[in-house]
Amino acid sequence: MTTKKTLGLVLFLALSNILSAQHLSPIEKNVFRLSAGLGYEEGFVVLTKILSLGISYERLLSKRFSIATHLFSYYRNRPDSYLNSSPNGGAPIIDLVTAGNSGPFVSKEEIESIINTGLQNLSPNNTIKMLSVPIDVGITFYPISSRKHRVGINLAASMTYESSNWSRDYFEGTTLTLENGEVYENAFLSLNTEFRNWTPGTSVKLLYEFQQDNYALGFRLGNYNRFLFSTANYPIWETSLYLAFKW
């Protein structure tokens, strides 16, 4: 091999090394992600098609590791199947007013003042409302990280804000004696149970990104475990598309 060829080879190797080093060691250390998708209950049961939104910030520690924080806002509602099955022979439910069920103890004026249907009444029966907002901090590992593609797994510790009324008890055949002495028999009551708390948990997220310069389009599958009770773990799931911006 001549000296010229050797020098050329060395230069080529050095140049290719420099070029690949730029891809392997990204200059951009900060990643900001905006995501929109769907949340699911345990077992991938979809309760809602309400868009779930998320934001996250990531600081790259090396090519394959980063520290990341993420906030995911997941709201869902659903009808109570028992209340909707005409309990108590179809007797009006005392403690519940919807566009289709005013109950016997709400005046017409009160109904007028409380029912605002906006442009279109979508469903009067979503008596269960649930909000979960996991906020987590963790480590992301990228086993595959090329110029165009990146696959990562994120493990994080989370705190989740919960606000819901997902549990209810039912009382059929109840008798009420009102203040004016009037007796109202065979009433149907439901007992609303309110949860509002912070709960610790963990989350695992799988990420895939298609990268272009300093931005990327990605898909995330997330699992958020909420340790709601001492013996029970209630996971929620997420599938989201996101935009990532790096600087």
Added chain:
Amino acid sequence: MKNKSLVSLFFLFLLYGSATAQNNGISAFLGPAFYPAEKANGYQLALAYQRKIHQNGTISLETSQLYHSSRGILPKDISNMSIIFRDYTHFEPFGPDNNPFLWKEESFPALRLQARPNRFFHLNIGLKYLYHFESKRKGKWAGGLGVFLSYSDEMKLIKLLRTEKLTLTVPPTDIQEAYIPIFYFGTYLDYALSPEVTYHYQLRRQFSIGFSGRFYFFPTSNKTMLALTASCKKVF
């Protein structure tokens, strides 16, 4: 194939944005929100894509979640009231003692907050015009107006019905002076007008942070809300 085309289209869109010299931006907003008429508070999380349409003007496609909750007419301390309602301060409102099926304090998660049974959720999707005022400084003010379609979902405690006596059949129980909370539930489509004032400070050439104050007025349901959010914006 379809997915590839979509991804290609997306990147063509982004590349077009790059080629048109920082005419596009993407923003996130997060902060407290207030619903004064219901004495409710909560948060707003919003994501927006902006496109410059003239020297000082941008138009944004924005989606946001607005969530509020309040205690409403529910008394602060209900532990000594016979009320058909359950939260961690009031988990066993009636029924025979020593019933293994009754709820216990442990039935509620550990880090508990007081119940706020009034919930108001809005998912807004719409367009917003912002006018950016001229300034040679790194910090700039902008003001504008948005129109949003809103998926609204709410529940509200509207009345505490007082009874002299309440007789349950299962479990067989008589309760003197009981209160029955009556809730309103509604899910509907609505629209909102949203004036906004925003300030953003350019940290780097393509990245700025700021804050926004925005009102949401729903003409058909006569609701007014306010959100004060921190924001970050990346232009490309």
